[in-house]
Amino acid sequence: MSVKSASLKSYILRRVLQSIPLIFAVIIFNFIIIHLAPSDPAVLLAGEFTTPEWLEKTRNYFGLTKPLHEQLTIYVFNVVRGDFGYSFYHMQPVMDVIIARVPVTLLLMVTQLVFASIAGILLGAISARKPYSFTDNASSAVALVGWSVPSFWLGMMFIMFFSLQLGWFPVQGVVTLREELTGLPYVLDVLHHLTLPAFTLSLWTLAIVFRQTRASVMEQLWQDYIVTARSKGLSEKTIVFKHALKNASIPVITVVSFMVGWMFAGAILVETVFAWPGLGRLIFEAIITRDYPLIMGMVIIVSVIVIIVNIITDIIYSLIDPRIRYR
């Protein structure tokens, strides 16, 4: 085992161990924050017509009449045992509710992240190579739109134009409900439905990745080794994409890893506009209904995802830049 791989393994182990108290800190903090919000789940479950007796019975059933510190202690111990509780609203185990939505969420998130990253890096590198050219200006304009225009508005505009006017894409959903497709037609149908929401969601990420790549690559193109490379007669394409981009990738990877956590927030609106049954809409509904166990379960999931992504990012750093070593 090489020295570098051994130190990387011990670094990963250390990061995992460090993340455990971090996750518990996140649980405690969010538990307090959620319970500070006005109203309670029993009231929101009741609907418009109910009685004080029913509200009290429901609060007792969910353990909401216990003191807050007792509720927190019970919850933490249950989480340690792998029990994330029952959703107040869905009356199902929290993990069952979350897992049911994971596949479509992953499909949307991964698709938009991959597209945004590839497109953003490509456009950024091309723009850095020829700043203030037509390509650079056009890409910057797209990035500006993606950064500043609300995603839900963009989504509605795309629906009106691409779905209603042109009829190229469906308005909503994951599959065509009138047909029972299987096999390849089913896959193509899902991809057809995925296109607009993924594209809408990707624009914000694309804007950030594009800007970061452009700036980083431009900075690299001023370095001495680039002058050397040019004097050696290397093509501009090779200089940009093989040398400059590689050295500029560290901050870009950092930015992309940040996007993973923010994706859930952006996904709430896009999933609502396109009626996409993902985790973004689920957590929004959980907050509205004060579904405490489901909110906490989602918080834990997102926290774990962010921690894992950060660890993976650190690994990628060391792979890209051999000068980076972990102790």
Added chain:
Amino acid sequence: MKSLDKIYKFKWSGCTLLICILILSLKSPVRITQDAEEPKYSGTMIIQNRAEPPHFNLGISMAYGMEPACNIYESLVSWDYNVNPHPELAESWEISPDYKTFTFHLRHDITWHDGEPFTSADVKFTIEEVLIPHNPMGKLAFLFFESIVTPDDYTVVFQFKMSRVFFMVFLNPVSAPMLPKHLYENTDIMKNPYNEKPVGTGPFRLAEWVKGDHVTLVRNENYYDKRKPYLDKLIFKTMPKAETALAALENKEIDVLTAAATGMLLHEVPRLEAAGFKTSWHGWEYWKGTPNLVFNTIRPITGDIKVRQSIAHALDTEQITKLVGQGYYVVSRGTFPSTMPYYKPDVKQYPYDPEKANELLNEAGYPKDSATGVRFKLNLISDATIPSLVKASEIVKAQLKEVGIDVEMLPLEVGTLIARETAGNFDLIMELGTMGPDPSTYWAYHYHSRFIRVPFGNMAFYTNSRVDLLLDMATVNVDTAKLKEYYYEIQDIVAEELPSLLFYETRDPWVFSPDFGGVIPPGPNGGYQSYKNAYWIKGQEQIAPSPVWVWEVIVAIVVVVAVAAAVAVIVRRRRTQAQ
């Protein structure tokens, strides 16, 4: 010669193929007609569902999104648009003159979706073990409930301690769905697995639930009414955003847009009608929405009756109705919805009169500030997710400014709204004011003092001992003359003291594809009844088909003969050529 043979073979094969196609096209024993007046069979209808159902047990939840469950479960009776009951699980019933005893005779031919028979034991179990303890409305619906007796498998007798004139209206799938005793007995009702895979008696049964996306129901082939349902399949697509649902309807991805969506898109209705979509203005007869301005009567300013009456004069309800309702809503002239029993149309009115409003405010001791022109400030909270209420709030703010009242609008998410409402932390609330057809329950909910601090209850913190007494007496009285006297007096008092001011009565339409007909929405309470009376106009008349195997055999014989003839011809020609 060889090319001619090829052409000949091709012609023979082609003719054979053509004959087969013609025969196959005649195979179907079913005629297809375009007559839209008669119900047709088959078809799939896709309906917008405004929220994801948490599960399917209507007995323990009245959450939004539970409409699919109303096709799986049924109640003892169903309701038409005039709020008249019709036989469903019960084929007949008797009500004692004192309205304390309700006897239902159940149908003998009903089975649950798993084949078990539906009996009176299921009714008794559902009422006693599920609805009364677990349904949010259970204690209200079964107020004064004493016992339920089942003398035989098909007779159910409800006994109440006091008279319940309006008890029948609670027998609908939302507040009284019948659940299978054999699947729920001795279990935790709240966590029973059949909450997710329901077994009901309804015309449809659950086929698929893709959580967060859609619910698919298919025809119950063993439904007691052999003529129904007409449709093969219902799909409830979860679409919380009204604009997306509208686009999906126009793109033919869904077939039915419910009033929950159109209520936010009233300005689109004329365009949809012009485009050929059908509209139905039913579905509001049971639960009526009457947006109103609620005054916090325990606060100094809004607790002053002169201030409340002056605000009533300062508001142009005609203009509010016109601007919010796009010409579809009706101005409210009373203190309760006009479709409710014992509605009194000639209560005290507060015509738009800003001068009178100013006069009353001056009398109340709130003169205008000489510098700012403002008499006092009030906050107005409303549900931010209901655009019509927010719009009405904006108009109220503008109109009250004219008489020197500075209104701070606070649209809130519903949890925060309820918290502030029950805590009395507000001056004014703009609320939807839903009322049902039982005055003893729904009117009491809004104006009886025992419902103060109950969410969406007596939000005004209104206390009037005479109104409390009249409501209590009306709840247990059966004499229609007395009931009219009590309810009329209540309305006069409420109109005078004005704990709330009604603006208009909502009438949000259902919009659906012209390819469908029948009863849409399915009942007077919107989607909270089954779609068994809806049909696809391009469906089929139900004709007894000839046995499938006969046609299969005929086609097979013809194909074989045709192929054999073609082969024989080819072989003969080759022999001829060889010779």
